[in-house]
Amino acid sequence: MSSVIKAIPDAVAPPRLEWRVASVVDARDETPRAKTLVLDVPQWPGHRAGQHVDVRLVAEDGYQGQRSYSIASPPEDETVTLTVERLADGEVSPYLVELRPGDGLELRGPIGGHFVWNVAVGGPLLLVGGGSGVVPLMAMLRHYARADAAARAAVPVRLLYSARTADDVFYRAELAQLADQPLVDVVFTFTRGAPPAWTGYRRRIDRAMVEAVSWSPAAAPRAYVCGPTSLVESVATLLVDLGHAASLVRTERFGPTG
Amino acid sequence: MADQPFIARGFRRRSPATGDAPRVPPGQYETKDFPVLSAGPTPRTPLSTWDFTIRDTDGRAARWSWDEFQKLPRDNPTVDIHCVTKWSKLGTRWEGVSVDTLLAAAAAQGAGTGPFALAFCDGGYTTNLSLADVTGGKAWVAFGYDGAALPPEHGGPARLLVPHLYFWKSAKWVRGLQFLLSDQPGFWEQHGHHDRGDPWREQRYQGDP
Numbered sequence: 001m002s003s004v005i006k007a008i009p010d011a012v013a014p015p016r017l018e019w020r021v022a023s024v025v026d027a028r029d030e031t032p033r034a035k036t037l038v039l040d041v042p043q044w045p046g047h048r049a050g051q052h053v054d055v056r057l058v059a060e061d062g063y064q065g066q067r068s069y070s071i072a073s074p075p076e077d078e079t080v081t082l083t084v085e086r087l088a089d090g091e092v093s094p095y096l097v098e099l100r101p102g103d104g105l106e107l108r109g110p111i112g113g114h115f116v117w118n119v120a121v122g123g124p125l126l127l128v129g130g131g132s133g134v135v136p137l138m139a140m141l142r143h144y145a146r147a148d149a150a151a152r153a154a155v156p157v158r159l160l161y162s163a164r165t166a167d168d169v170f171y172r173a174e175l176a177q178l179a180d181q182p183l184v185d186v187v188f189t190f191t192r193g194a195p196p197a198w199t200g201y202r203r204r205i206d207r208a209m210v211e212a213v214s215w216s217p218a219a220a221p222r223a224y225v226c227g228p229t230s231l232v233e234s235v236a237t238l239l240v241d242l243g244h245a246a247s248l249v250r251t252e253r254f255g256p257t258g
Numbered sequence: 259m260a261d262q263p264f265i266a267r268g269f270r271r272r273s274p275a276t277g278d279a280p281r282v283p284p285g286q287y288e289t290k291d292f293p294v295l296s297a298g299p300t301p302r303t304p305l306s307t308w309d310f311t312i313r314d315t316d317g318r319a320a321r322w323s324w325d326e327f328q329k330l331p332r333d334n335p336t337v338d339i340h341c342v343t344k345w346s347k348l349g350t351r352w353e354g355v356s357v358d359t360l361l362a363a364a365a366a367q368g369a370g371t372g373p374f375a376l377a378f379c380d381g382g383y384t385t386n387l388s389l390a391d392v393t394g395g396k397a398w399v400a401f402g403y404d405g406a407a408l409p410p411e412h413g414g415p416a417r418l419l420v421p422h423l424y425f426w427k428s429a430k431w432v433r434g435l436q437f438l439l440s441d442q443p444g445f446w447e448q449h450g451h452h453d454r455g456d457p458w459r460e461q462r463y464q465g466d467p
Contacts, residue, residue: 016465017450021264054462056285057266064263065271066285066344091272091287106264111463113449114297229294233411236299246299246381253295 017108019056020044024103025079030170034085034132035097036072039105041080047071049139050116050224050252053080053109057092067092070135070226070254071110072171074142075118080107083170085132115224115252119147123155123222124215128205128235130162130227133254134170137226141178156183160213162205162231164192187213205231210238217243226252281338282346283457289345294411297445301380301410301431308415310399311434312364315372320364324415327399330355330363335398337421339428340457352419353402357392357435360399372437376444377418380431385444386453387420387427392435396422399432424455424462 026038052070059065073081084096099105117125117140125144127137137159144157163169169188179186189201189209201209215221223244225235232251239249273288282288305324313319322330333356340346361371375387391397400419401408408414413430420427426446447453452461460466 017463019263056263057269058263059269059271060265060267063271064285065269065287068343089272095266095269104264106266111450114445229411233294233300240299246301249299251296251298253293 017111019106019108021104021106022080024099024101024105026101027099030083031168033168034083034170035099036081036083036170037096037099037105038073039080039082039107040078041107044078044080045110047075047080047110048113048116049074049118049143050136051110051112051139052136053082053107054111055082055092055096056106056108057095058106065092068111070139070252072135072138072142074139074146076143076146083132083135112252115226115250117143117222117224119144119151119155121222123157124219125155125157126214126221126223127157127159128162128210128223128225128227128231129159130205130231131164131168131254132170133227133231133252134159134161135226135254136252137224138171138174140224141175141184144184145178145181152181152183156185156215158185158187158213158215160187160189160205160209162189162191162227165190166195166198185213205235205238207238207242210235211242214239214242214244217245220245220248223249224252225249226254229253281348283340284460285462286340286344286346286457289347291345292347292350292412293341293343293345295341295343295426296411296430297383298381303380303415303431305415309433310360310416312360312369312437313434314364314370314437315439316370318369320367320369322363327355327401327416331359333359333398335419335421337419339421339425342424342426342451342455342457342462346457350421351404352398352400354398354400354416354419356395357397357399358395360435361393370437372439374438374441375435376438376442377429377432378434378436379429380433383429383431383445385418385427385429386442386447387423388441388454389437391420391423391427391454396420422456424452424457426451427455 022039022041030036057065069082086097129137194202308324338348398419401416418429418432
């Protein structure tokens, strides 16, 4: 049958990422300026740690605002968690931080296939986050914490987290718990004021800090760097200057968006 | 669901709509900032080893060193740019060589074109474009931004500038165009982004109309 050849398409058209109306199941303060939203998304196809969603707000007059938000929850969760920082002059974020349980929110995803990690990829795993850039890194940490003990034993993890002050730290209690695990180190640096008894870093991430926190290039850590442009640019450049392979350094800009 | 958007009650646009033809495509917002997006560290290629290559579907190539490239006729386009991550920046000022000029110069060296192009870059980034999307005064290889040399984090020494498509098509650190007989998805296109990326049709991801 010659028609068989014609019937085979060159490529299967990928399914469209459909907009879905999620419902808010929990909304809690993460910091004084940021809210964590736990969402029940109908027919959520699942995601990988590090991916994001697009959120769409459609006004009565048809005007639409869209923003991208990284997913904070691990693939193992049935719900999808976002953390939204409120920008005073923003358009979308002030609306999102006022959402309450039961409210609807339109989104589609998951999006992004490069800034992703899972335990099978292995480590050592070096995570460097600035401000709200910690969100996709948290999905990776939460995924790691759900892995079985043997998988975790093969992957040491270090998080270097730059925040303005201790009050600006997302997921503080959970990070403290994670840091209790034998192979997990969590290192903070506070750029605009540390607690009185603080003996750790209190400056922007620099070469000495990256060198102290990271493994040597010989250990070939997989690095994921997410945060404002200046942080991402400087940390990625420092890692390459220190001898890390550029192909092992993955970056994502995650400034607060309005 | 796409046909019946869910109304976000109480949500309103912050800036009032103007009567002019809109310059910001659907789902985008205007920024005065110039955000930087990249998948990995910024490559740093010395100008002494930089070159730009156009290779046709038969493997014939035209190549320019940095100095040779600088001697080509240049344009100064002022354009609006639209990033798939939702920001748009209006009235950006660039300096560079039109792809039309490059293709004419390549033809003089015996290198032709093809129906599709894959832009290749330092750092391994690629993106796919049709011939129609890079010709007819719509695309440049830009090395100047806002009156100065294009900074490395924004793609310097040179980047593609294809402002009528989402900005991931304007490949940073570009080193050449490989023409192809069939469309071959580039880096973000293989990771789920749309093959063409027209912001006015919201072609953000694979499967979008």
